[in-house]
Amino acid sequence: MPDPEMTAVLERQRQAFLTEGAPDIGMRRDRLARLRKATLAHRRDLARAISADFSHRSAHESDLLELMVVVQAIDYLQKNLRRFMRPQKRHVAPTYRAGRAWVEYQPKGIIGIMAPWNYPVSLVLIPLATALAAGNRAMLKPSELTQRTSALLRDMLAEAFPEDEVAVILGGPEVGAAFSRLPFDHLLFTGSTPVGRKVMQTASENLVPLTLELGGKSPAIIAPGQVNRRTMEGLTFGKLSNGGQTCVAPDYALVHRDDLDAFRAAYEETVRRFYPAGPTSPDYTAIINDRHFARLNGLLEDAKTKGAEIIPVGHRPDSAASRPQTIAPTLVLNAGDDCAVMQDEIFGPILPVRSYETMDEVIAFVNARPRPLALYYFGPRDAECGKLLAQTTSGNVCINATMMHVAQDDLPFGGIGPSGMGAYHGPEGFRAMSHAKGIYAQGRWNPARLLHAPFGRFAKLAARLNLR
Numbered sequence: 001m002p003d004p005e006m007t008a009v010l011e012r013q014r015q016a017f018l019t020e021g022a023p024d025i026g027m028r029r030d031r032l033a034r035l036r037k038a039t040l041a042h043r044r045d046l047a048r049a050i051s052a053d054f055s056h057r058s059a060h061e062s063d064l065l066e067l068m069v070v071v072q073a074i075d076y077l078q079k080n081l082r083r084f085m086r087p088q089k090r091h092v093a094p095t096y097r098a099g100r101a102w103v104e105y106q107p108k109g110i111i112g113i114m115a116p117w118n119y120p121v122s123l124v125l126i127p128l129a130t131a132l133a134a135g136n137r138a139m140l141k142p143s144e145l146t147q148r149t150s151a152l153l154r155d156m157l158a159e160a161f162p163e164d165e166v167a168v169i170l171g172g173p174e175v176g177a178a179f180s181r182l183p184f185d186h187l188l189f190t191g192s193t194p195v196g197r198k199v200m201q202t203a204s205e206n207l208v209p210l211t212l213e214l215g216g217k218s219p220a221i222i223a224p225g226q227v228n229r230r231t232m233e234g235l236t237f238g239k240l241s242n243g244g245q246t247c248v249a250p251d252y253a254l255v256h257r258d259d260l261d262a263f264r265a266a267y268e269e270t271v272r273r274f275y276p277a278g279p280t281s282p283d284y285t286a287i288i289n290d291r292h293f294a295r296l297n298g299l300l301e302d303a304k305t306k307g308a309e310i311i312p313v314g315h316r317p318d319s320a321a322s323r324p325q326t327i328a329p330t331l332v333l334n335a336g337d338d339c340a341v342m343q344d345e346i347f348g349p350i351l352p353v354r355s356y357e358t359m360d361e362v363i364a365f366v367n368a369r370p371r372p373l374a375l376y377y378f379g380p381r382d383a384e385c386g387k388l389l390a391q392t393t394s395g396n397v398c399i400n401a402t403m404m405h406v407a408q409d410d411l412p413f414g415g416i417g418p419s420g421m422g423a424y425h426g427p428e429g430f431r432a433m434s435h436a437k438g439i440y441a442q443g444r445w446n447p448a449r450l451l452h453a454p455f456g457r458f459a460k461l462a463a464r465l466n467l468r
């Protein structure tokens with residue numbers, strides 16, 4: 001059953017959209033500027049709310065991985081807005097030469113945005129900025145797991161925008177289910193693959209076009225002999241930022257057989273350097289809630305009973321127990337395919353490591369599994385790298401770093417198959433939230449008239465020329 005209150009908000013937005021028509025560049029710029037200003041004005045409150053929701057997250061991490069990327073995305077959209085909005089001239093076939101063809105990127109209307117808890121600000125505000133840049137209005141459904149942050153976002157956005165421009169709906173899975181049933185003009189869902197599947201099903205009732213930003217197991221492949229400082233820092237940054245609770249975190253590592261010992265020692269050393277005070281370091285993020293804490297411990301327990309080696313790493317890993325919901329960085333060696341840690345998305349500071357001998361083996365390993373959101377490769381950009389990239393399919397690829405592709409505003413960001421559908425960021429994001437309306441305008445002289453009935457010699461000539 002559609003929810004009457006949410007339906008009423010959508011109706012008000014739709015009426016306002018229809019009355020206003022497609023907003024001009026000035027109005028779009030003003031909306032983006034309001035969003036930027038509100039974000040910066042609430043920067044510290046947002047970081048505090050996030051930290052309270054996670055039980056601990058450094059304000060620096062929130063600044064760097066959430067607020068900075070939001071501001072950067074808004075600035076990118078402002079800078080490129082005129083170019084994105086410009087109609088595109090298209091080719092006209094010789095028979096219709098007197099006419100003109102072009103594409104106009106028209107706002108779709110009302111965009112629904114559903115977001116997860118792991119980056120509770122940026123995963124709401126970057127899609128919102130994209131929707132506004134493309135001339136839309138938006139309804140947002142942030143996560144119920146980050147209650148304080150979501151409530152703050154609602155208040156902050158209510159100060160900056162009237163409800164018929166931007167509205168925030170709070171609630172859990174039931175509210176999410178009702179939200180995904182609304183007849184939006186486009187729905188962008190970021191979250192888990194199982195919920196994404198449900199959302200797609202409900203959205204299909206109204207044939208709502210979808211962007212699905214999902215998760216999965218992103219591999220990190222370390223080329224032979226490439227266990228070095230750059231590799232280990234890139235990998236550790238991706239694995240342990242936000243306590244590993246990142247959709248594009250490297251999920252597991254594939255390391256050459258001869259490098260395993262060096263890898264283990266180098267990971268230990270890098271984790272110590274990143275978090276000198278160990279898992280209670282102020283820079284180390286806690287696990288979002290008890291359920292996820294238990295889930296992650298369950299993954300370790302399962303791997304242990306199936307014969308894998310569990311190695312907590314870094315400075316005083318045992319001290320994790322002295323802080324709520326904290327799990328020390330942990331390596332898992334020799335985990336077989338039957339271990340849950342090699343099947344489920346980990347979403348925590350646990351790194352299984354598997355060995356390989358040849359790049360063909362790596363390619364077969366990746367291709368035997370669902371297509372990942374990101375694929376990481378550490379090594380030279382040589383023929384082996386080229387082969388890996390050409391023969392595997394993933395949402396994105398990042399070479400000699402992790403997560404940095406997400407920070408590139410001009411690159412499309414998204415998954416493929418079980419890791420997602422469609423992309424945002426870059427021109428692709430603007431286009432996804434616009435309707436590409438193809439327009440043809442007939443010229444004064446219309447040679448196509450010669451082709452109208454009653455058919456005669458011109459029809460025969462056209463057929464002779466075109467059907468060769």
Ligand code: NAD
Nearest residue numbers: 115116117142143172173176177191192195213214215247
């Ligand atoms: P989730 O799927 O549980 O929740 C996402 C949103 O859906 C929340 O707003 C939630 O309230 C809502 N929801 C929950 N159950 C629902 C239902 N039955 N019907 C409709 N809506 C429902 O995801 P999560 O646990 O919040 O986030 C973690 C997942 O998100 C991971 O799998 C991660 O990989 C993925 N993720 C993907 C990206 C990306 O950009 N691709 C980014 C961050 C997280």
